[in-house]
Amino acid sequence: MSESPPQGASSPLWPSVVTAAITCSSFLVGMVAGHKLGGPLRRLVTLAKVGPSKMVLVVQGDLKMGRGKLAAQCSHGALAAYKQAQQRTPSLLQAWEDTGQAKVVVKVDTEKDMLKVVEDAKSKGVPVVSVRDAGRTQVPSGSLTVVAVGPGSLSDVDSVTGHLRLL
Structure with missing residues (x-):
């Protein structure tokens, strides 16, 4: 033709x-x-290397924050962890984003318990961010309100937070 x-x-x-x-x-x-x-294709390769991932937000239970305050503090923690991951572990952040950005909220009883979580995460090389309140509303200034662990692989994050109770 x-x-x-x-x-x-x-x-x-x-x-x-x-x-x-x-x-x-x-x-x-x-x-x-x-x-x-x-x-x-790059995302699939990264996901295959990292596997499933998540972020855990650890809340200090003895502060008795209201629901709104608790939500705001968890938001601060998630955003701070995200920004840290952008700088330090962008491929891990991408894998977390590609798998739905799983977030879990757990609680501990005291600030001492939260500091143990921070120390454990740092010693294992798991990303961790601490949130301290400005003290303008419900809790004293400088109170450790939330610790964000991750985003990281399920096994890494669970090695730090797997024993904690859901909120």
Whole structure:
């Protein structure tokens, strides 16, 4: 099925022009498709290396924070942990984002218990962030309200927080 060249086009060159156009457009489509698929493929490789991941927010139970205050403090912890992960462990952060950003809230009884969690996480190389309150509302200034552990692999985070009670 041969098309006739446009009026004024020389017959011998027309197939070459069509072939060049098809080749060029195929190349461009391949470049675009490869670029768009490159991100998801990299993400799958990262996910395969890291495995499932999560973040655990540890709340100090003896502060008796109201629900709104507790939610705000957990939000501070999650955001601080996210920002830290952007700088220190971007591939782990990407794996956590790609698997739904699992977050669990647990509680401990005292600040001493929270400091043990921080120490344990640091000694195991698990990302950890502490949140201290400014003291403008319900709790004294400088109170350790939340410790965010992760985002990290399930096994790493659970090695630090797996024994704690859900809130």
